[in-house]
Amino acid sequence: MRKVTVFVTLKQGVLDPQGKQIQASLNSLGFQEVEEVRVGKYMELTVEDGPNLAVRVHEMCEKLLANPVIEDYRVELEEAEVL
Amino acid sequence: MKFAVIVFPGSNCDRDMYHAVKEVLHEEADLVWYQNSNLESYDGILLPGGFSYGDYLRSGAIAASSDVMVQVREHAAKGKPVLGVCNGFQILTEAGLLPGSLMRNKTLSFMCHQEELIVDNNETIFTAGYEKGEIVRFPIAHGEGNYFCDQATLATLKANNQIVFSYRNNPNGSTANIAGITNKQGNVLGMMPHPERAVEALLGSADGLMLFQSIVQNWRESSYVTNV
Numbered sequence: 001m002r003k004v005t006v007f008v009t010l011k012q013g014v015l016d017p018q019g020k021q022i023q024a025s026l027n028s029l030g031f032q033e034v035e036e037v038r039v040g041k042y043m044e045l046t047v048e049d050g051p052n053l054a055v056r057v058h059e060m061c062e063k064l065l066a067n068p069v070i071e072d073y074r075v076e077l078e079e080a081e082v083l
Numbered sequence: 084m085k086f087a088v089i090v091f092p093g094s095n096c097d098r099d100m101y102h103a104v105k106e107v108l109h110e111e112a113d114l115v116w117y118q119n120s121n122l123e124s125y126d127g128i129l130l131p132g133g134f135s136y137g138d139y140l141r142s143g144a145i146a147a148s149s150d151v152m153v154q155v156r157e158h159a160a161k162g163k164p165v166l167g168v169c170n171g172f173q174i175l176t177e178a179g180l181l182p183g184s185l186m187r188n189k190t191l192s193f194m195c196h197q198e199e200l201i202v203d204n205n206e207t208i209f210t211a212g213y214e215k216g217e218i219v220r221f222p223i224a225h226g227e228g229n230y231f232c233d234q235a236t237l238a239t240l241k242a243n244n245q246i247v248f249s250y251r252n253n254p255n256g257s258t259a260n261i262a263g264i265t266n267k268q269g270n271v272l273g274m275m276p277h278p279e280r281a282v283e284a285l286l287g288s289a290d291g292l293m294l295f296q297s298i299v300q301n302w303r304e305s306s307y308v309t310n311v
Contacts, residue, residue: 014186014231015186015189015231015256017186017187017188017189017190017191017229017256018187018191021191063148064140064144064148065140067141067144067177067184069176069182069183069184069231069232069233070184070186070231
């Protein structure tokens with residue numbers, strides 16, 4: 001088994017009202033240096049290893065884990081086998 | 084005309100939709116559970132509002148990848164009517180049957196009130212009974228109704244007259260004030276406001292009834308032509 005990490009973020013140019021609100025809250029807590037916050041998702045998958053692992057995970061992202069209309073994704077495959 | 088109201092775990096406007104079609108419009112309707120369903124005998128498919136699968140991952144994303152959507156896709160490909168309201172609209176965009184996506188309201192808050200809509204296109208099977216430019220009042224009830232699409236998609240929507248309803252006073256930040264769009268063929272309509280909650284004066288507005296009547300009227304005419 002391999003551990004796969006998927007990061008999903010909103011595309012540049014897509015407004016993130018939640019991020020904007022978090023930024024405003026950080027500013028009001030005294031963290032004036034924060035200019036932008038973008039909220040995303042982090043997912044951990046444990047997947048049976050195979051020759052097409054990377055391709056399969058990208059398919060998963062395109063089909064379900066991310067919405068390509070509004071989101072970008074990044075995949076990290078851990079080298080080590082998970083027992 | 085026979086309608087299927089698809090019920091997902093977490094749908095909560097299914098009864099409203101059923102009531103509108105069955106008891107107000109007096110047409111046939113079934114509440115159809117999303118599993119082990121057969122949609123072949125239905126003339127129209129209604130995807131109701133609610134919070135299918137608790138909005139897990141993204142609103143509508145899990146429902147969009149369920150087996151029943153394969154049949155909805157086939158039904159749509161045959162040119163038969165599909166109407167998705169609120170969560171139903173979110174499911175249609177997630178399934179790729181309609182372009183764009185519904186995002187968190189600009190204000191971040193859940194909104195539940197009546198809105199004025201403009202009928203931008205009355206040359207669809209859903210809006211033929213309205214006047215072009217007519218103002219209608221439908222309730223909205225959503226936290227993620229902020230329609231987003233890129234500029235190229237917006238240009239296509241405009242060029243094909245796919246924008247059917249727009250908000251008079253944009254409540255949620257939607258691109259181009261969009262409240263409802265069809266696919267290019269015009270037989271799949273997705274909209275955030277609830278026509279099924281505006282079918283009797285007692286509910287505050289009966290403006291939504293014409294939408295359902297338009298679908299039925301078109302179906303009668305086209306099935307008459309087919310059967311002659």
